[in-house]
Amino acid sequence: MRTAYRRFVIELLVGLLVLGAPKFVLAGTMSSSSFVITSDDMSAGGGNSTSASFVSESDTGGNATGENAASASFASCAGYPCTLNVSQPAITFSVSPNSVALGTLTTSAIATGTTTLTTTENATSGYTVTVVSDGQLRRAAGGAVPDVTDGAVTIGAGEYGIGLTGTDRAFIDDRSVTTTPRTVASNAGSVTGSAVTVTYKAAISTTVPAGSYSQIDTYICTGTF
Amino acid sequence: MDFFEECLKNNSMRTNNKQTVAKILTVALLVATIFRIGGVANAAVATSMKDTMDRLKATTASVNHIVSLTVPSGGIPNTQTLTLTYPSFTAFAGSPTVTCGGGGTATATAGSTNVLTITGSGAGCDTSGGAVTLTAFTGTNPAAGTYVVTLAGSAGITGTFAVVIVSDDQVSITASIDPSITFNIGSQAAATACDGTFAGNGGTVALGTLTTGAVTSSDASSVFHICSRVTTNAGSGAVVTVKSLNAALKSTAVGTDTIASSSATLVAGTSGYGLCAGSAGGDSGKDATTPVGGTPAATSPFNGSCTNAAHAVGGLTTGAQSIWSVPTATQNAFFRMYVKAAISGTVPAHSDYADTLTFVATGTF
Numbered sequence: 001m002r003t004a005y006r007r008f009v010i011e012l013l014v015g016l017l018v019l020g021a022p023k024f025v026l027a028g029t030m031s032s033s034s035f036v037i038t039s040d041d042m043s044a045g046g047g048n049s050t051s052a053s054f055v056s057e058s059d060t061g062g063n064a065t066g067e068n069a070a071s072a073s074f075a076s077c078a079g080y081p082c083t084l085n086v087s088q089p090a091i092t093f094s095v096s097p098n099s100v101a102l103g104t105l106t107t108s109a110i111a112t113g114t115t116t117l118t119t120t121e122n123a124t125s126g127y128t129v130t131v132v133s134d135g136q137l138r139r140a141a142g143g144a145v146p147d148v149t150d151g152a153v154t155i156g157a158g159e160y161g162i163g164l165t166g167t168d169r170a171f172i173d174d175r176s177v178t179t180t181p182r183t184v185a186s187n188a189g190s191v192t193g194s195a196v197t198v199t200y201k202a203a204i205s206t207t208v209p210a211g212s213y214s215q216i217d218t219y220i221c222t223g224t225f
Numbered sequence: 226m227d228f229f230e231e232c233l234k235n236n237s238m239r240t241n242n243k244q245t246v247a248k249i250l251t252v253a254l255l256v257a258t259i260f261r262i263g264g265v266a267n268a269a270v271a272t273s274m275k276d277t278m279d280r281l282k283a284t285t286a287s288v289n290h291i292v293s294l295t296v297p298s299g300g301i302p303n304t305q306t307l308t309l310t311y312p313s314f315t316a317f318a319g320s321p322t323v324t325c326g327g328g329g330t331a332t333a334t335a336g337s338t339n340v341l342t343i344t345g346s347g348a349g350c351d352t353s354g355g356a357v358t359l360t361a362f363t364g365t366n367p368a369a370g371t372y373v374v375t376l377a378g379s380a381g382i383t384g385t386f387a388v389v390i391v392s393d394d395q396v397s398i399t400a401s402i403d404p405s406i407t408f409n410i411g412s413q414a415a416a417t418a419c420d421g422t423f424a425g426n427g428g429t430v431a432l433g434t435l436t437t438g439a440v441t442s443s444d445a446s447s448v449f450h451i452c453s454r455v456t457t458n459a460g461s462g463a464v465v466t467v468k469s470l471n472a473a474l475k476s477t478a479v480g481t482d483t484i485a486s487s488s489a490t491l492v493a494g495t496s497g498y499g500l501c502a503g504s505a506g507g508d509s510g511k512d513a514t515t516p517v518g519g520t521p522a523a524t525s526p527f528n529g530s531c532t533n534a535a536h537a538v539g540g541l542t543t544g545a546q547s548i549w550s551v552p553t554a555t556q557n558a559f560f561r562m563y564v565k566a567a568i569s570g571t572v573p574a575h576s577d578y579a580d581t582l583t584f585v586a587t588g589t590f
Contacts, residue, residue: 089387090371093281098393102400115396123387125273132279137398143460143554145400146515158515200398207518207554209460210404210590217396224275225386 091121093129093221105145105204105213107156113200119168122190123223129185129196133177134216136160137202143209145202147176153201158208166196174201177217184219269297271307271376273356274386281394283369286316292341292359296382300351301331306378307343307357311388313367314339321362327355335362345380366390406457408465408586415444415533419452419503421512421557432474435484435568435578440491443563444533450503451562451582455521457554459588462519464550465560467500467527469541470581474498474566477577484566484578487540488526496569499538500582501531502549503561508532509549511558519551521558536565545585 100113121127136144137160148161151173161174168185175182185196274294292309301307311317321333323343331350333343341359343350351357369392376384411425430449432441443450457463473483484498491497502523503509508531509521522528524547529537539546549560 089373089385091387091389093389099397105400105402202400205514206456206556207514207516209554210402210458213400215398219394222275222277
């Protein structure tokens, strides 16, 4: 009997440790840089709720499961086992074309040119694109086309700025591009191929000096995950 | 199950060892609970993770990073670490500054390759949760692509976020403006304003009959003045020059009879002839434009006191002399100019004293 009792205690301790140990190793060994184990339960039935960024798994063979919810930017699952297979964070961004030639500016027209910013991301809190310039649209010998300040580039006025089109554009009027970053596009959720077209606009008065003008703008896309 | 049945049948054994089994069970449960707690801490995931860089172009060196993320309750305890590994980035450098938005302190180091390490100090950083911001470190971007930054470290905070590197993140904007200049010069009646709308060209200034009793001047006794207007986008402005055919009022019939021109303040009874740029308010000006155009200014020796009653004139020569100029591009810059003459009693009488003035506007682009 004494031997049987010892056997009982040992088996009990081993059983408890086996029950506790998986909770300890769950976060440490369920994933690595090269793989993710999304479930430690073998069950049956059920299905997945999917969106652009997430997959919510469920089953019918385990304990009772709750309702799953999913949208373009989030997903949740309920019940046991409930595993949320979140996609790897991802973001792509492009600026094209990388040069805009406004041609010869005149006092009788607004010269325009465009570039397009295209973003795809699955960030939890979306993305932001900012633009910052290396200075005014200027000539090497001095003199610049003044930045627009009144919300609209106007024929015959010495004004230079950008306008935006696209769902994620940050403003609807004409604004300057300066050495201080300005947000030009954003979205609070995930997007696929969101395009914002930046239209450069320049108009001159007769007092804008003749010559060759240039400016370099840098676009930065940041996702918040 | 046989074992359990055997045990349950033995009441004596159950009685003797009940307390001991309960103690063992309690200890075992505590062990299991501790392991569970450890597991939850290791699963703490940061949120609102982002890295705002100042360049996204591939292989760009010395790119500035500003990293911000929100750590969960527990934060980064003293001496514990939170690491951020940037795959394929290189040459991390600088002395990152850590701000613990929820309170506390931490230090950070930028490894020589691609790992940032934040170490809690003092009472820890954001132990109740909060934003962590890192600034002042740089690195070299990898090739174009998407890179997943991984959070790890002994503080048990995990997470991943992505940054994008592109082949080109800049747009070069170019434009040109052709040089232009317009110039109007001509005579007009005294009653007609000389301003930025002047559009005349050429003409004559008839001084009439000169006498020893007065200085004959434009805008007096119906003598015309000369108005000039310049618009140019010459970056270095423009200059208006005047050249006299004779450097004097000269008799057409008797060429040796002249009223010589020299710089002086003309007085009645003393022979003299010259030109000056008006010095009264309204004699010169320009349009209000953007950018602000250059303001016209008279040039010596034509910049003396000059009205229809003030007679400081500049001497005219057969060579071109600047009479007024603008320092930069300008729109509708104008200047009124006065022609003046006086004679002494010895100036031969003729009805054909004349001179021809030629004005030229030159822009410097």
